Amino acid sequence: MTGWxxxxxxxPAVDPASDPAAKQSTQPAQQSTQPARQFxxxxxxxxxxxxxxxxxxxxxxxxxxxxxxxxxxxxxxxxxxxxxxxxxxxxxxxxxxxKSAVTPEWSLDDIxxxxxxxxxxxxxxxxxxxRCLERLVTDPPGGEDVAFGAVFFARAVGYIxxxxxxxxxxxxxxxxxxxxxxRNRGIGRGLLAGLEKCLRTRGCGTLIxxxxxxxxxxxxxxxxxxxxxxxxxxxxxxxxxIFKIYHKExxxxxxxMSYSIPVPLFVVSWDETxxxxxxxxRAQEPALREDPExxxxxxxxxxxxxxxxVLKHGEEIVGWMINTRLPRDSVLFRHWYILPRFRKPRAxxxxxxxxxxxxxxxxxxxAIYTAVLKRAKLYRMYxxxxxxxxxxxxVEFHAAKVLSPLKELSPLKEDTGVxx
Numbered sequence: 001m002t003g004w005x006x007x008x009x010x011x012p013a014v015d016p017a018s019d020p021a022a023k024q025s026t027q028p029a030q031q032s033t034q035p036a037r038q039f040x041x042x043x044x045x046x047x048x049x050x051x052x053x054x055x056x057x058x059x060x061x062x063x064x065x066x067x068x069x070x071x072x073x074x075x076x077x078x079x080x081x082x083x084x085x086x087x088x089x090x091x092x093x094x095x096x097x098x099k100s101a102v103t104p105e106w107s108l109d110d111i112x113x114x115x116x117x118x119x120x121x122x123x124x125x126x127x128x129x130x131r132c133l134e135r136l137v138t139d140p141p142g143g144e145d146v147a148f149g150a151v152f153f154a155r156a157v158g159y160i161x162x163x164x165x166x167x168x169x170x171x172x173x174x175x176x177x178x179x180x181x182x183r184n185r186g187i188g189r190g191l192l193a194g195l196e197k198c199l200r201t202r203g204c205g206t207l208i209x210x211x212x213x214x215x216x217x218x219x220x221x222x223x224x225x226x227x228x229x230x231x232x233x234x235x236x237x238x239x240x241x242i243f244k245i246y247h248k249e250x251x252x253x254x255x256x257m258s259y260s261i262p263v264p265l266f267v268v269s270w271d272e273t274x275x276x277x278x279x280x281x282r283a284q285e286p287a288l289r290e291d292p293e294x295x296x297x298x299x300x301x302x303x304x305x306x307x308x309x310v311l312k313h314g315e316e317i318v319g320w321m322i323n324t325r326l327p328r329d330s331v332l333f334r335h336w337y338i339l340p341r342f343r344k345p346r347a348x349x350x351x352x353x354x355x356x357x358x359x360x361x362x363x364x365x366x367a368i369y370t371a372v373l374k375r376a377k378l379y380r381m382y383x384x385x386x387x388x389x390x391x392x393x394x395v396e397f398h399a400a401k402v403l404s405p406l407k408e409l410s411p412l413k414e415d416t417g418v419x420x
Contacts (some may be wrong), residue, residue, distance in 0.1 A: 068367040106152060108186045113194050116147035116159065124149050127159040127177045135163075146171065146202070148186045149193045150178070157182040160191040162199065162207065170206040170400075171199050176224075183223075192231050200403045207401050209233070212242060212394040219395075228399055236399035239380055243369040244392040247360060257357070257383060261350040265318070265342065270297070270308035273317060281317045288339075293375060295335040297322045307331055307359045311351050312339060320357040329357055330366035336378065348387075370396075 116124055118137045124147075125133065132147065139145045144166065150158030158178040162171040173195075178188050199207055209228060211221050225236060251257065261267065281297070288294050297310075297320045304325040311319030319338035323331050333355065338348050359367060369386075371379040373395075 003108065106182075106185075108190070110152060111157070111182075111187055111190065112151045113190055113200070114149055114151060116149045116161075120149075121147075123151075124156045124159045127156055127162065127179070129175050132161045132175050136161075145378075146195065146198055148191050148198065150182075150191055152182065156186045158191050161197050162195055164202075164204060165201070169204060170208060171204050172208045172210070188227050188228060192227065193204075196231070196401070196403060202406065205402065205404045207403055209236070209399045209401075210396060211236070212396045213392050215395070228401075231401075233399050233401045236397040238373055238395050239398045240370050240372040240396050241372075241382075242394045242396055243382055243386070243390055245357065245367050245369070245389050246365050246391050247367050247384060247389075248365070249360065251356065251386075251389065252360070254385070257353045258348045259346045259350050259353065262344045262347055265311055265313055265344070265347060265350075267309050267311055267351060269305065269353045270303060270310055270320065270322060271305045273310050273312075274315075277315060277317050291340065293377065295337045297335055297337075300324055300334065304331055306362050307333075307355050309351060309358065310353050311342070311347065313342060319347065319351055321351050323355065323359075326368070328366070329364040330368060331364055333367060333369045348381075352385075 028337040093328045114120070116128075116136065117121070118139075121128070121133050121136045127149075129320070132145070135145045136147060144164045145161065146164060147159065149156055149160075156179075159175065160173065160177075161175040163174050164171045167239075176188070178191070196207060211224055213221050228236065278298075285296060285298075301323065302324055304323040306325075307321075309315050309321050319342060320335065321333065322335040323333050326332055333352075336348070336352065338351065356367070369382055371382055373379075
């Protein structure tokens, strides 16, 4: 029954006794009329009933993924067996493990690929993050979200979701997951190919994938990179460093947190800054972009008002730390920059310290810092200041596949990791 269905299909029932791993939902997917949050609660309830000892920790990581920094929960699907793994087992799992032992015999011909919409989204609740399910419910037909699923009889075994930016004619893979017991058999490749086909028919010019490599395990993402290469994607490029720190009050004891600001500079909130002063700064941007260290404060619409600060000299904005609020009480420290003529000793450290101080006052704890590879000076500064505090260090990679040559997306802006 392999094939592409233009509409979500009704899958043939399967006897749970004939498939010990099957845990299909017994509720009809009629949640499209519910509010998005109520639907997400229903999805979480369905997901909780499907938990078992065979579910991998990678699936839990997917549910906790950060939508900005973890858009792709990769390294799951791969076109071929991982080294040292038995066919059908999860990458890194031991041959003959429980994950593969409970999986019934099957071939790719037994897998049904289908679009995922509000009508059948609940069937994929065990694989898809809540944010994806909510968007599918609220998104109108032909809207900004496209999702595909893989089904083995009545059981969802794979899911891929992309967010379409119509203004830039590009799509970003937001979630990608294949059940551990069904990996390394072509499901991941089929999901990716189906997503590409759907986006191409909708006129989307480019599909983008982002993933991160851990410094301690550079081979972690090899299956996903192999999958991209097998589907004709270009080699992913390293874009930026990602640092995660679970801040505690002890950071206030760091010497640089108590530095005094050089007179006559002073720090104020980004929201408290006069609109006219911001427009004056925006007018200077063409000249400022000649500085390879420059990071614009105007790239994000979702600026965190509680932690974003600017450095001022009289009525002029001369520096900034612009942050983005993320889910689960975390903040992304994103754009840190001071005009060259005002780079006095300790001025940049005072700006960072004030932003962190305000961050701690909010009660949040997870701070995420980024440094694009071309900004080696910023990377060294983060490592020197907070290297002993870092809980996680990764490198983010981007890959972009052109789906329609006539509608190709302009290159990614490396300092943000988002569409230009």
